[in-house]
Amino acid sequence: MTAARGIRSLPDLAEARRVAAAVCDPEVPVLTIEDLGVLRDVRVDGDRVAVTITPTYSGCPAMDAIRDDLVLALTAAGFADVRVDVTLAPAWTTDWMTEAGKRKLVDFGIAPPTGRAAVSGLVRVQLGVRCPRCGSLDTREVSRFGSTSCKALYECRACLEPFDHFKVH
Structure with a gap:
């Protein structure tokens, strides 16, 4: 993202969170990953947007698709450096x-x-x-x-x- 005078601005955390939260679950496309509770965290570390997701179970085949969809959505929104981490702990629960x-x-x-x-x-x-x-x-x-x-x-x-x-x- 470029500021008015050509100075590179830092990614906007609220916008990054909004974009990440809107990514749909590939298996149940009426749910976003936020609805499902899979989206655990969105951080801005310098120029990088770091997203953490937790699978609904450790062998969930949708994680690769969700990771790819997050990278595509965030880069399309103008975030050049995106990292998606998958964490198994704490384990996902339907309570989320x-x-x-x-x-x-x-x-x-x-x-x-x-x-x-x-x-x-x-x-x-x-x-x-x-x-x-x-x-x-x-x-x-x-x-x-x-x-x-x-x-x-x-x-x-x-x-x-x-x-x-x-x-x-």
Whole structure:
């Protein structure tokens, strides 16, 4: 980025954060990586924008695509030097998802995670998964793994529609 007199200005942190936060998840494109809680940090170190992301699980195949999309989005916005770091600690949890992101999942036909993953004391048992189409709790798990490893495949017994459920973890 160039200032009025040809002096190179430092990258703007707020703008870098806004651009990074708008990158969509390649597996669930209605969610941004901010909605999903994958975007952990955006820093400006001199001329460099450094972004930290955490995968939803350690073998998540979307991380390379997210890294590439971040670099493309930030360089297109005028940030010349971009570094994307992937960190596994602390481990991602569905608790990091935004409420707006959970609403977007429902609108997209995916049951969002319910409850909190990071609980202490009593172990909470989920009695049912609400169908994102009709709202019924009369659902059953068809497969522990849905379209991605982060989701389980469910079927609604009321409307007979299959749907993904984002697993709490």
